Amino acid sequence: MKQPTGFWSQLTRPIYTLAPMADVTDAAxxxxxxxxxxxxxxxxxxxxxxxxxxxxQTNLLKCLKYDESEHPIVAQVFGKNPxxxxxxxxxxxxxxxxxxxxxxxxxxxxxxxxxxxxxxIDQPELAKKIIAETKRGAGDLPVSIKxxxxxxxxxxxxxxxxxxxxxxxxxxxxxxxAREMSKVAAHWDQMHHAVELAENTNTLILxxxxxxxxxxxxxxxxxxxxxxxxxxxxxxxxxxLFNRDVVYEDITIEQKFATMIEHAELYEKVFGDxxxxxxxxxxxxxxxxxxxxxxxxxxxxxxxxxxxxxxAVLDKFRSAHAQLF
Ligand SMILES: Cc1cc2nc3c(=O)[nH]c(=O)nc-3n(C[C@H](O)[C@H](O)[C@H](O)COP(=O)(O)O)c2cc1C
Numbered sequence: 001m002k003q004p005t006g007f008w009s010q011l012t013r014p015i016y017t018l019a020p021m022a023d024v025t026d027a028a029x030x031x032x033x034x035x036x037x038x039x040x041x042x043x044x045x046x047x048x049x050x051x052x053x054x055x056x057q058t059n060l061l062k063c064l065k066y067d068e069s070e071h072p073i074v075a076q077v078f079g080k081n082p083x084x085x086x087x088x089x090x091x092x093x094x095x096x097x098x099x100x101x102x103x104x105x106x107x108x109x110x111x112x113x114x115x116x117x118x119x120x121i122d123q124p125e126l127a128k129k130i131i132a133e134t135k136r137g138a139g140d141l142p143v144s145i146k147x148x149x150x151x152x153x154x155x156x157x158x159x160x161x162x163x164x165x166x167x168x169x170x171x172x173x174x175x176x177x178a179r180e181m182s183k184v185a186a187h188w189d190q191m192h193h194a195v196e197l198a199e200n201t202n203t204l205i206l207x208x209x210x211x212x213x214x215x216x217x218x219x220x221x222x223x224x225x226x227x228x229x230x231x232x233x234x235x236x237x238x239x240x241l242f243n244r245d246v247v248y249e250d251i252t253i254e255q256k257f258a259t260m261i262e263h264a265e266l267y268e269k270v271f272g273d274x275x276x277x278x279x280x281x282x283x284x285x286x287x288x289x290x291x292x293x294x295x296x297x298x299x300x301x302x303x304x305x306x307x308x309x310x311x312a313v314l315d316k317f318r319s320a321h322a323q324l325f
Pocket of ligand 1: 103211231
């Protein structure tokens with residue numbers, strides 16, 4: 001049995017985590033998820049280490065907001081300068097996070113241009129230095145990695161071997177190359193490589209990509225022997241994803257409406273004027289699916305600018321479609 005450090009040692013196995021997703025898994029949505037079906041670990045959206053070490057820090061700190069209900073909560077960061085990773089890790093530790101995760105998989109053009117994200121897969125020596133400096137700054141906080149299986153071609157064995165030399169507490173492997181973005185099916189047939197390589201280490205291995213529900217995750221754990229699974233897009237419109245007592249298909253429209261209002265109100269409370277409501281509207285649309293009139297309701301939600309608007313639109317829809325309730 002592996003002996004991971006920090007909060008990772010306390011988690012129920014298999015470890016099911018919520019993926020970091022920029023403009024999706026913000027503090028408001030994470031709190032909604034913590035209330036309706038809490039995963040083993042929550043991650044923040046990724047934040048730039050260089051940005052956090054610049055005068056722009058104040059603006060970026062909104063990405064590192066969290067509340068007590070979210071523990072264990074891990075801050076995810078990206079960059080390419082070992083020095084800013086060191087300072088960021090110190091900051092993350094002071095802010096009371098339970099861990100720090102390094103993004104070594106992002107295929108976004110803006111991130112790659114900075115030499116960060118998936119670029120590090122092709123620079124293993126720099127990647128190891130970054131992990132070492134992050135550990136130095138993090139003190140007792142466990143340092144984990146989220147990555148992909150290559151940039152252009154699949155190099156999972158070489159790459160995971162390099163990462164294991166730096167002894168991170170956990171590696172989440174998104175089973176696609178950077179070039180594949182999310183356009184092809186995740187290569188779950190590659191998972192065993194990482195699992196085998198980490199077998200006699202204390203590094204936990206988590207798989208990620210195209211996992212849509214707990215049943216599928218349970219099967220994948222059995223088939224591949226991973227220590228855990230990270231869920232990404234499956235959480236959209238479904239904060240009940242990690243709740244074994246809830247069957248998504250049984251959730252009533254009324255429950256969805258109540259959650260939409262709860263979420264929109266929390267979004268306002270957490271972010272005030274800091275974040276535009278357009279981000280919240282994406283969530284509203286994601287909730288509105290699987291019932292008659294869903295398409296019409298999505299259009300009605302297009303002009304909402306705050307939680308009061310959402311409530312008004314839902315009331316109007318309810319009056320016009322009384323037979324659905
Ligand atoms: C909108 C969006 C934003 C994302 N932002 C991040 C991020 O900030 N950090 C990160 O490591 N991965 C990010 N990802 C990748 C996801 O964490 C995850 O690896 C990917 O969606 C595959 O998992 P899935 O098939 O379960 O969705 C993002 C993905 C999406 C769709």
